[in-house]
Structures are given as C-alpha cells and as structure tokens.
Amino acid sequence: MSQLKVGDIVTGEVISTKPFGAFVKLGSGETGLIHISQISTKYVEKVEDELAVGVEVKAKVITIDPAGKISLSIKALSENAPQSRRGSDRRGSRKSPGDFEDMMKKWMKSSEERLSALAAKHKKNRS
Incomplete structure (x- = not known):
C-alpha cells in the first residue's frame, strides 16, 4: 500500500512518454502518470516537447484512485498558475x-x- 497521499510533492524519473502523458518512476518505487494537461500551464502539443525519458521531474500528487493509480501534476506546482475560467462567467463565479x-x-x-x-x-x- 502506498505511503503517498494527495498533495504530496514527489520527485521521479520519466521512464516513458505516450501521446497522453508521461510515466514517472517515483523514489518510493511506484509509478505515476503526468497527464499531458498537467505538464505545463501553457498548451502542450506533444509530451516529448516538454519531457524526455531519463529526465528527473518534481510533481504534486493530485489523485490516487482505489486501484492505486497515481496521478501527478507539474502544473499544480506553479505558484502563478492561471485559474481555469472554463465554466465560469466574467466575474469568475461557477x-x-x-x-x-x-x-x-x-x-x-x-x-x-x-x-x-x-x-x-x-x-x-x-x-
């Protein structure tokens, strides 16, 4: 069972890239996925444009599902990440x-x- 919890900041090595994201081997030995939408605050067309196999990354644990799948986000670490306005009106209310x-x-x-x-x-x- 994982010792990780949502909100933890972790480091790991990119072990493979796919069109939908990058798999990262964490220090705990577990593998997490950084979805392409969680790589950067800017638009990422191709995972390989931002991440390469062998690169060490720092990310935040955003979800751990019941099966133990770990979702990671580099974007969540950005202190000045723009807040999504999707589904909001001009005043920012939902x-x-x-x-x-x-x-x-x-x-x-x-x-x-x-x-x-x-x-x-x-x-x-x-x-």
Missing part, C-alpha cells in the same frame, strides 16, 4: 449546467427566428 441549457435554448430560438425571417424574405423575393 455557472450551473442549467445556465448553459438556458443559453442554448435562447440561442436555438433566436436562430430559428432568423432562419424563418430569411426564408420568408427569400420566398418574397422569388415571387
């Missing part, structure tokens, strides 16, 4: 899924009205 559905309904209604108006105009111009 929107509920219902808000998105309401926005989509309004957009669909508006879109249908515009299409109807264009169709009517087109029909008028053809006669």
Whole structure:
C-alpha cells in the first residue's frame, strides 16, 4: 500500500512518454502518470516537447484512485498558475449546467427566428 497521499510533492524519473502523458518512476518505487494537461500551464502539443525519458521531474500528487493509480501534476506546482475560467462567467463565479441549457435554448430560438425571417424574405423575393 502506498505511503503517498494527495498533495504530496514527489520527485521521479520519466521512464516513458505516450501521446497522453508521461510515466514517472517515483523514489518510493511506484509509478505515476503526468497527464499531458498537467505538464505545463501553457498548451502542450506533444509530451516529448516538454519531457524526455531519463529526465528527473518534481510533481504534486493530485489523485490516487482505489486501484492505486497515481496521478501527478507539474502544473499544480506553479505558484502563478492561471485559474481555469472554463465554466465560469466574467466575474469568475461557477455557472450551473442549467445556465448553459438556458443559453442554448435562447440561442436555438433566436436562430430559428432568423432562419424563418430569411426564408420568408427569400420566398418574397422569388415571387
């Protein structure tokens, strides 16, 4: 059983890279995965652009699932990591899924009205 816990800062060596992330052999002998989205605060197109086999990395343990799989993040160590605004309004407050559905309904209604108006105009111009 792992002695690691979520929030621990660990170091390890990259032992392989895949299109989705890098596997890291930790000092404890365990292996963790740094998902491509957790490598950097900037966009990473290819794991190999940022990490190479044999490189030592420092990362934060972000999850340990019931099966013992360890998820790591280099990005979480960045003190000035920008906060994700996905799913937030301009004030930074979280929107509920219902808000998105309401926005989509309004957009669909508006879109249908515009299409109807264009169709009517087109029909008028053809006669």
